Amino acid sequence: MKHHRTEDLAALASEMFEDIRALSADAAGVSRPAFSARETETLSYLAERARTEGLCVTEDLGRNLLFSLPEHEDSDRFTMIGSHVDSVPMGGNYDGLAGVIAGLVVLIAARRGLRALSRPVKVLAMRGEESAWFGACYIGSKLLTGTLPEGEFHAAHKGDRRSLGAHLEALGIDTAPIQAQEPLCDLSRIEAYLELHIEQGPLLVERNIPAAVVTGIRGNFRYRDIHCIGQAGHSGAVPRAYRHDPVLAFAELMHRLDSTWQHLLNTGQDLVLTSGVVGTDPTRHAIARIPDEITFSLDIRSQDAGTLDQMRRYLKDEMADIARSRGVRFELGPEVAVAPALMDPALVSGLERAMASVTGEAFSMASGGGHDAAVFAQAGVPSGMVFVRNRNGSHNPDEAMEIADFMVGVDILASYMEAAS
Missing domain, CATH: 3.30.70.360 (Alpha-Beta Plaits)
Structure with missing residues (x-):
């Protein structure tokens, strides 16, 4: 019975990936520009799927989405599982999106009674991580942590040449606190930030390992x-x-x-x-x-x-x-x-124990690419990451993550949250 339930979750994840691929298809791969209507459409789709599963959905001051179990919607403190939904032009469908859907699957499994969460969890679907659109990376997480430099606020979009500030205002985002470098969220409420991401290099493929715990971001x-x-x-x-x-x-x-x-x-x-x-x-x-x-x-x-x-x-x-x-x-x-961003040692150890319980053996590695987790870590939020095996690199239409490997990553997150105290 448990095996069939796991298959149901894997099928649900596959369906979400393919629906969003269709929403954001380009001449090659997918394009979900940062702070665009297509990015908003992707978030709206995720919100609809979450509500169908009985999850609560709220929008923050940066017009990102937060998902939670109903009993955790008003929690004072919580673990955040997050990633971004934007992509590079004509990129792959899994870079960023895999982390958001992983968090949703963790919540859906808990909502269906398949997993138990020891602590409140909120899943963050973030805008604007890729540097391809404004020349600046991690914009969404910088807005949330109050660390966006003034020069990046005025950076011009590669297409229409309008500033980032103008694009934010067009979405109805109040830019006054952003320009004052004030966080858009209360960081003290976040006990930990966890992020699942496809590996962007070949190490897990070469070693035939489905997932890994990230020790630090170079x-x-x-x-x-x-x-x-x-x-x-x-x-x-x-x-x-x-x-x-x-x-x-x-x-x-x-x-x-x-x-x-x-x-x-x-x-x-x-x-x-x-x-x-x-x-x-x-x-x-x-x-x-x-x-x-x-x-x-x-x-x-x-x-x-x-x-x-x-x-x-x-x-x-x-x-x-x-x-x-x-x-x-x-x-x-x-x-x-x-600057480098080391992942929190306690989170690394906990995720390694969770991976050992899921796969029989833990494996850890450094991340060569940058991620939103680095921004949260540098802002003082304990952070951790899980990589999932992925062929053909990232930022290209040929990203090839297997759903079975993705579900291993999901199980690592869920097992960690079951054991966390």
Whole structure:
């Protein structure tokens, strides 16, 4: 009987995913722009399904939705299970949405008498997490925690160029407290924030594990447009000793960074680094010409703030050394940085125990991508996360989360909430 009930919940989750996919279908994948009518339509659908299941639905000051059991609607303190419903343009259907539907399934299971919640739970369906629309990420959670920077409030939408503030006002949101950086919710009422999310990398697929407990969300520092400037010359006429080749300088820098990356991993430290944009200007450079300049991006991430500081110093020292030896110069440009966010140790332990009870063995890992959980953690709310296995990465139409894996993640959350005291 219990098996059939679990199948019923899995079928319900599949139906919600597919209905919302149809609501937000684009030329490829789905598009649910932040603070748009389509995002509102998605929230309205979720509200209707929740009410059909006997859940209470309320709207907060940021026009996000909160779902709860009727007996918990007026609870002074509660655990929040949350995520976002917006997507990137022509993205996948599970990034963000899986966390909201997971929370709803936990509540529906409790409402149907299949699970018991030891503490009040509210599920948050949030607007505006993706940076694709206004260039700023985690807008919804920043509004709730009172941490939205002034510059992001005035950021222009990539399509209509209207400011974020204008879009919020069009939804009927009072922007005065937002501009004053006042939280839109009472953070002291939130005992813990939990978020389920698809994994955005390949680790769980490669290890054949359906889910994981997240230990922390990597912080980073980034340079979007580093210039390495050398001296142009004829490719056949300038001997090596007289060259000021920025391409080889860049290659040497990346080799040194890669060697240090491996050393840090070998000594148990957490690090990833990427140079995702690299190039010389094809309008000025040619196959028979030593280029005078190369531009590149650099993204360095770690769960540990000390490791990030160490890499920041190392990067500048190595650039200075290579500049001297190769006769080039590096211009870094502005740095963009985000602090790491460690998940609450007690929540991590509790979720690991819940995972062991569900799957027989706990598995934990770091999150390379950022999430709303990091914003809540940095605002002082104890936070935890569960990843669900997902093939083909995220932010693309080919996201491939299996419902069976999703239900493992749901069971981890539900088991944790049954055991929490």
